[in-house]
Amino acid sequence: MSLFDTIQDRLHTRSVKWDMRKAVFSTDEVLPMWVADMDFKAPQQVLDALVSRTEHGVFGYTAVDQDVKDSIVNWLDKRHNWKINDEWLSFSPGVVTSLHMAIQALTNPGDNVIIQTPVYTPFFNVINSHDRQLVKNPLTYKNNYYTIDFEDLEEKMKQGAKALILCSPHNPVGRVWAREELERIADLCIKHEVICIADEIHGDLTLSDNKHIPFASISEEIADMTITCMAPSKTFNLAGLQASYIVTANKEMREKIDACFSSQGLGMLNTMGNVALETAYLHGEQWLDELLEILERNRNYVVEMLERHRTGLKVVQTEGTYLLWIDCSNLNMNPEELKEFMIKKAKVGLNPGASYGVEGNQFMRMNIACPKATLEEGVNRLVKAIQAN
Structure with a gap:
């Protein structure tokens, strides 16, 4: 079996x-x-690594070292053809936490933030709980398939949106956005100066011939406007270990996010999450x-x-x-x-x-x-x- x-x-x-x-x-x-x-x-390699770490028996403060960062860099390169610099990495207990931090760090109360509904439930709370204005760009449903209403998206951006939370691949509708779609979103973000906070936690889980393309990999210009939230948790069933990371090429945005994490006493991985993340990416x-x-x-x-x-x-x-x-x-x-x-x-x-x-x-x-x-x-x-x- x-x-x-x-x-x-x-x-x-x-x-x-x-x-x-x-x-x-x-x-x-x-x-x-x-x-x-x-x-x-x-x-099994993850389970063995966790047992080995448990048998050591000392669970003091744990650092995210170069080996852990290298495992992420190599995974993104190998699985998604996305070459990143390890200096772009920040660490978080989970993607939802990262979304909260990014919204706090990079937008202001009253700012319009776009989501593409129907969409992952926490997106609503991330916006509303920080007194930002939730703006919907509903997806178009036709012939049992969802697409993006680009005319409506641009109109919402013209109305003064400061950020777009992009779900890619999309939860719950199951779309893996094509390069052409991502390029159109990127063009609109650049044109209207809208930052993109990309939830790409399902990026490893593509079916058939579909391939996930990290939004920030579209161009250097859009990478400079994008915060990418990722984790091995959905990929390897590790959600309870609370280990995720953010990729931000823009130094100024990254420092703002890191400062927000620091102000909340967050930004460190727990011991077991650290072990599981590295092992999964190396051997999973x-x-x-x-x-x-x-x-x-x-x-x-x-x-x-x-x-x-x-x-x-x-x-x-x-x-x-x-x-x-x-x-x-x-x-x-x-x-x-x-x-x-x-x-x-x-x-x-x-x-x-x-x-x-x-x-x-x-x-x-x-x-x-x-x-x-x-x-x-x-x-x-x-x-x-x-x-x-």
Whole structure:
């Protein structure tokens, strides 16, 4: 049996995904296919490195040394053909923390910040909690596929936007933006002097022939206006170890971000996160390549089953991430009814699309980073509930 088809019992591990079901869904009978972590063990080399570090037994203050920085530089070069300088790196507990720091450091209260909805829920809080003005550039949904409304994007920039938070690859719609699209965004940012804060945490998780292109790699000019937030956490299932980093070529912006981290007492990696990040980037490539095959298989299975059983549900064309964005509009339910149907009738724990903006009201997000048996159980529950409805 494949490592990725082995069921891992995550109960009683303080898992948000599994142990918080009662709190989130008001029942522990749902099969959790929601929060974005995987039901797979991390690469064995990472586990071995963590055990070795644990056996040392001393957990004092830990530095991010040159070896850790080199592992990041080499990974980005090898996997994404992006050559960076290690001096561009800053460190953070997580990408959401980095987004908060970047907004605080590089914009002012009242500034307009653009997001492209439906989009990752924390983007809303990152803007609103710091008294910035949230401006939507809704994505265009047509023929089961999402594209960017560039005319609307430019209009929003003309209205005085100071920053764009770019989700690339996009969560939850699963787009891996093409070079042409990124170049158009870059041209608009340069033209209207809008900085880009790029959340690229899913950058390693591209499917089929799709390839992630770091936004800052488009040109030196756009690199000078971009803050890129990345981590190995989604790639290697290490979210609980809280290790991420920011790449900022612009020295002035980087110093402002670092100062913001310092003012909050942040900016250091914990001991285990440090070890896991370096080891994953040095030794996790084969594991990742196998994972991507599993994710593609799982995506194709869900698409096939929902079509074969004529559920009326449509999986939006997915190019990256392990999250499926499912169009449920044929069920003719409002957002609350859809949520209740999934919990009480289907007994699957999905993310309600409405939480990603009103543009997601008729959608649900499904996490497919799980063994085949778990996926089959979740899909069968969904199919039976729809057939019985």
